[in-house]
Amino acid sequence: MKKIILLLLFTVTYSLLAETPKEIANKVLEDFTTAKYKEVAEKFDTTLTKLLKPDMLETTWKQLVQVCGNFKKIDENAREQQVLKYNVVHQKLIFENVELEAEISIDKDNKVAGFRLIPVESKEEYVDAEYVRKAQFDEVDVVVSKDEIIKGKLTLPNSAKTKKVPAVVLVHGSGPNDKDETIFKSKPFRDIAYGLASNDIAVLRYDKRTFADKDIDIKTITMNEETVYDAVAAVELLNEKYNDKISKIYVLGHSQGGYMLPRIAKKTNAAKGFISLAGPARPLEELIEEQIEYILYLPENNLTEEQKQTNREKMEEIKVACKRVKNKDYNINTPNDSLPFGIGAKFWEDLSDYNPVTEFQNEKRPILFIQGGRDYQVTEKDFNLWKNKLNKPKNKFLLFNDLNHLMQKGEGIATPQEYMEKGYVDERIINSIISWIKENE
Numbered sequence: 001m002k003k004i005i006l007l008l009l010f011t012v013t014y015s016l017l018a019e020t021p022k023e024i025a026n027k028v029l030e031d032f033t034t035a036k037y038k039e040v041a042e043k044f045d046t047t048l049t050k051l052l053k054p055d056m057l058e059t060t061w062k063q064l065v066q067v068c069g070n071f072k073k074i075d076e077n078a079r080e081q082q083v084l085k086y087n088v089v090h091q092k093l094i095f096e097n098v099e100l101e102a103e104i105s106i107d108k109d110n111k112v113a114g115f116r117l118i119p120v121e122s123k124e125e126y127v128d129a130e131y132v133r134k135a136q137f138d139e140v141d142v143v144v145s146k147d148e149i150i151k152g153k154l155t156l157p158n159s160a161k162t163k164k165v166p167a168v169v170l171v172h173g174s175g176p177n178d179k180d181e182t183i184f185k186s187k188p189f190r191d192i193a194y195g196l197a198s199n200d201i202a203v204l205r206y207d208k209r210t211f212a213d214k215d216i217d218i219k220t221i222t223m224n225e226e227t228v229y230d231a232v233a234a235v236e237l238l239n240e241k242y243n244d245k246i247s248k249i250y251v252l253g254h255s256q257g258g259y260m261l262p263r264i265a266k267k268t269n270a271a272k273g274f275i276s277l278a279g280p281a282r283p284l285e286e287l288i289e290e291q292i293e294y295i296l297y298l299p300e301n302n303l304t305e306e307q308k309q310t311n312r313e314k315m316e317e318i319k320v321a322c323k324r325v326k327n328k329d330y331n332i333n334t335p336n337d338s339l340p341f342g343i344g345a346k347f348w349e350d351l352s353d354y355n356p357v358t359e360f361q362n363e364k365r366p367i368l369f370i371q372g373g374r375d376y377q378v379t380e381k382d383f384n385l386w387k388n389k390l391n392k393p394k395n396k397f398l399l400f401n402d403l404n405h406l407m408q409k410g411e412g413i414a415t416p417q418e419y420m421e422k423g424y425v426d427e428r429i430i431n432s433i434i435s436w437i438k439e440n441e
Helices: 022-032 037-041 046-051 052-070 188-199 222-240 261-269 284-296 304-325 345-351 356-360 380-390 416-420 429-441
Strands: 071-083 086-095 099-106 111-117 137-143 151-157 166-170 202-206 246-254 271-277 367-372 395-399
Touching: 022 037, 022 052, 022 071, 022 086, 022 099, 022 111, 037 052, 046 071, 052 188, 052 416, 071 188, 086 166, 086 416, 151 188, 151 222, 151 284, 166 188, 166 222, 166 284, 166 429, 222 345, 246 261, 246 429, 261 271, 261 356, 271 416, 271 429, 284 304, 356 380, 356 395, 367 429, 380 395, 395 429
Parallel strands: 166 202, 166 246, 246 271, 271 367, 367 395
Antiparallel strands: 071 086, 086 099, 099 111, 137 151, 151 202
């Protein structure tokens, strides 16, 4: 689950007195970036008051600076668009190491109905990994979904002109990911697509629904709308329109994509195998609690006793919310602010009886499980759960002790800060996928 700044993923709502949506958005950012946490919190409605207290805003901001570098300024240029009943303002926050785009949704009553910060793609031209041989393949634009909102690229090796080749569909982790699964300066899905296409394997990657569909209601979305349906559509696109070039289709799910592979598998017979790249085996609420606790108590945070106490209080709130989901102590009318990350009850209800390990136990098609030993978001605990329950001759399990959640090599304790640096999917991952596909062709 690709959350670098987990605490920024809340959907927030609060009232402001300002004349225009741009003025409202700018005031929100000014208060947030100048440590006026109490002033910001005073503008919250009842829901947000429970979700984000001043001390939580302070913790979030400090973690943001720690990850992104010193804050420089709010970009003066803001753009506004109408999305359903909201005026959505986009404005950049410029830090020393990276730029973030604030996306602030204003309703008709001048209340902020949505507030999220998204890393802005690096302006530097992306230099591909050494294992990429661009002369060996071409790319074509494709439309994945029937509503024509989800678009992507099919990377076809030159060999597909004379013979059928295997193909892999890439399914994203959590968050609004583009087709490259861009995270700051890294592009894991581009690495995988180009690495495989350099070795006679076609790859289809596409923009995720929560990235491409500006009208989607993230408060009522489930995993089906976010991940499953478009992944199945991508498989069917290859199966129906490119069957003259494709021999077998495989689905690779990273993080959340790996978590949903069993559900994707049940909805398509066209896929002939699956690759779980850091796929969770445990319930999401358990991982959320574990991830946040890890980040809050990293040794390098150098927290004061007061900050430690604040974190302990916040962890208790998170544990209560996660326990509510675990115990199914909620219903469709439960307020979002009492559930993990403020994500709506419909999302959790959809997953309440979902166990990916159990769902995959009767799967007859081959599965490759790959895990990084330095991954703190999805850990060896998940990898071992998969392995203990699904260790059959047709399945394969690979653990790389020096790789993180993005399958990038590193040393020491893994931290969110390392995602800031450009890295490539390790060549061992590319080669392992190639070898496994050849074994199953």
